[in-house]
């Protein structure tokens with residue numbers, strides 16, 4: 001892979017390349033340009049408003065997740081999916097926007113030679129990380145589809161840890177995800193453990209105007225569509 005050292009203006013001197021981190025796990029740097037990032041950020045701000053807005057997720061063991069979350073299409077809670085915010089204000093989940101489905105299809109088509117995924121994307125999780133937030137190693141395993149997961153990053157750079165399907169431990173690869181990067185994991189990587197051990201504060205593009213990091217995770221539920 002070619003060098004990715006930031007230039008003095010915050011841009012890239014050498015473009016960063018598509019990189020296959022593990023079989024089926026593909027990093028697509030800079031897929032969203034500045035305009036695309038700004039539009040998506042504006043949408044995230046609207047989705048984060050109540051009802052069914054940004055919330056703190058409580059785990060059955062009594063803990064809380066440090067990244068706050070809002071869901072679109074299907075509401076994820078530990079550990080399942082619902083049509084309403086069953087662990088929050090009880091409001092109906094906001095609809096899954098068609099443009100996120102298009103973005104997921106484009107990402108899968110760019111990531112894999114086999115081309116776009118034909119299953120309809122119908123879940124978006126929007127995770128907001130402040131400088132101290134992180135996400136522990138976990139698998140995305142509440143879906144009934146093995147379609148690839150597509151993850152989008154906005155704002156501050158994070159360290160994204162992509163591991164293996166057997167355990168939370170090694171071997172894993174740490175990848176820096178920057179604003180506008182996408183990461184796709186499907187096929188043999190679909191069930192791999194992954195997490196976010198660190199946010200690098202104040203590393204996002206200043207013009208974006210986002211303090212912290214947003215992640216948008218797109219999934220196919222495999223659950224019956226609403227009529």
Ligand SMILES: O=C(O)CCC(=O)C(=O)O
Pocket residue numbers: 125127135140151160194195196215217
């Ligand atoms: O923030 C990220 O990059 C990962 C989010 C994630 O793994 C999830 O929401 O399941």
Ligand SMILES: [Fe+2]
Pocket residue numbers: 138139140194
């Ligand atoms: Fe995940």
